Amino acid sequence: MLADCATFWLHRLAILLLVTVPLGGVALAIRLLWQHSVAWPDLVLLVGLYLPASLGITVGFHRYLTHRGFRTSRPIAALLLVLGSLAVEGPPLTWAATHRKHHALADQPGDPHSPQDGFLHAHLGWLFDNTQVDAGVYARELRDDRLVVAISRLFPAWAVLSLAIPFAIGGWHGLIWAGLVRIFLTHHVTWSVNSVCHTFGRRPFATRDGSRNEWIVGLLALGEGWHNNHHAFPRSALHGLRWWQLDLSGLAIRGAARLGLVWEVQRVSRLELRTRLARGPLTEAG
Secondary structure: OHHHHHHHHHHHHHHHHHHHHHHHHHHHHHHHHHOOOOOHHHHHHHHHHHHHHHHHHHHHHHHHHHOOOOEEOHHHHHHHHHHHHOOOOOOHHHHHHHHHHHHHOOOOOOOOOOHHHOHHHHHOHHHHOOOOOOHHHHOHHHHOOHHHHHHHHOHHHHHHHHHHHHHHHHHHHHHHHHHHHHHHHHHHHHHHHHHHHHOOEEOOOOOOOOOOEOHHHHHHOOOOOEHHHHHHOOOOOOOOOOOOOOOHHHHHHHHHHHOOOEEOOOOOOHHHHHHHHHOOOOOOEO
16 A cells, blocks of 8 residues: 555656656746847757657657557667657657557547546646556557567666757757757647647547647647547558648658658558548537
């Protein structure tokens, strides 16, 4: 009982630090802006680390590991999972298991982050729940993958490295902008897929959940905001299904496929797309 209680409070403390420390970095960044103490290299470093870490989440954790939207070599897989770990959103094994549970129970009782429990809960409140997703149920084959397990166990080291790299390159300003502010932005953009994209936006496809397409999140989250598309075709490695739906992660996957770095890329055929659209759009909101 005492061990369970200690685990409960340690979990909550860790999540509290995960949420508040990057927020403190944002407050310091605002102060630097007010004092005109920001240089272009700080912002370049911010973008330079935001993009690869975000691609690690969208391409590595999500489209590759969770949904098996494409196949790749072990070195490329390792690179993607390490980059995703630098976003400090949790170990890849836990991330994948949680997201698979979300798809299994989307907007139903048991969904880890459903707006049915409130918008704030869907955004970040769910992180404070001490209910651990059973990887043996939702990511059984990943528990037997030595690469995934090894990178997941080293997650604390990746989290430290995520702050050490910008500090080594840009000093304290690098730590604030490319470390804490970057993590803050990555977190809230990712969490917006759970909250915003299940509350606001358009629903061109009939799905049993409340998933929606929201172009602003699609832009910031490198294509993840085309969330109704994703729930309609979960295995598709490409979320932007129309020419005007910008999907930077999908473009990265297609580029890698042309170079032979990834293969067996899962796509939605024109027939599948026409068939689903022929059923007619659902009520649109937002």
